[in-house]
Amino acid sequence: MDTVLMMSSARVAHAWLTEAKYEFLRLLRTPSFALPTILFPSMFYILFGVLLNGGSRRGYDAAAHLLASYSAFGVMAPSLFGFGVVVAMEREHGLLTLKRALPMPPGAYLLAKMLMAMLFAAIVTLLLMALAFAFGHVRMPPGNWIALLTTAVLGVLPFCAIGLFIGTRVGAQGAPAVVNLIYLPMSFLSGLWIPLQFLPKFLQQIAPLWPAYHLGQIALSVSGQDGDHRTALHAAVLAGFSLAFFALAQRRLRRAG
Secondary structure (H helix, E strand, C coil): HHHHHHHHHHHHHHHHHHHHHHHHHHHHHCCCHHHHHHHHHHHHHHHHHHCCCEEEEEEHHHHHHHHHHHHHHHHHHHHHHHHHHHHHHHHCHHHHHHHHCHHHHHHHHHHHHHCCCCHHHHHHHHHHHHHHHHCCCCCHHHHHHHHHHHHHHHHHHHHHHHHHHHHHHHHCCCCHHHHHHHHHHHHHCCCCCHHHCCCCCCHHHHHHCCHHHHHHHHHHHHHHCCCCHHHEEEEEEEHHHHHHHHHHHHHHHHHHC
């Protein structure tokens, strides 16, 4: 009996990993998704963190600070677009209904998309780290590099939840516009493009409303920059966003498909 259970568990795990593998390869081979997702954060970092970097001044090291903030910015795209746009398209074209009819393990569809977002997040962050080390002259203890990469990979979860909610509510035609209307303004208002201390006071005050702000603060803290170091609080807020939007999306999927 134990052997049967072990084989069953192994087959389930294999099915999960296979679904995740092909989800990742499918989007990696889609230039309109893969190229902007991987290259845009690096292009912004090269421009603002390297070419226009004025160096360290008054305790602000632009190259190191922007490495953390652009890491947070970069991991949002595969989550929001990979869920928000792709789920909307698959739902509208009937693929989501087909997936439900297949003998797939429960949760394999969502787990595959989450692992896809994590893999893209790791690629984006590692590329940013390589640029920061080679051209931005960023130096940190090994633990800080590992902590920043871990933060980026796990930081996709709340944005996966938000993207899934968008994908269950918006049609395929409107999903890209809705995602961009959320993704770009939230990145700016959270201080991921321009450090919060350089933004107007009222924008600094409302920054904690956005989940990207909390991910950015964790990224700054673990990389030894000027985050507010309330890591547990920011992680709890992000967990709350994740649970709330996953619950709303699941409710929508049960009702409307």
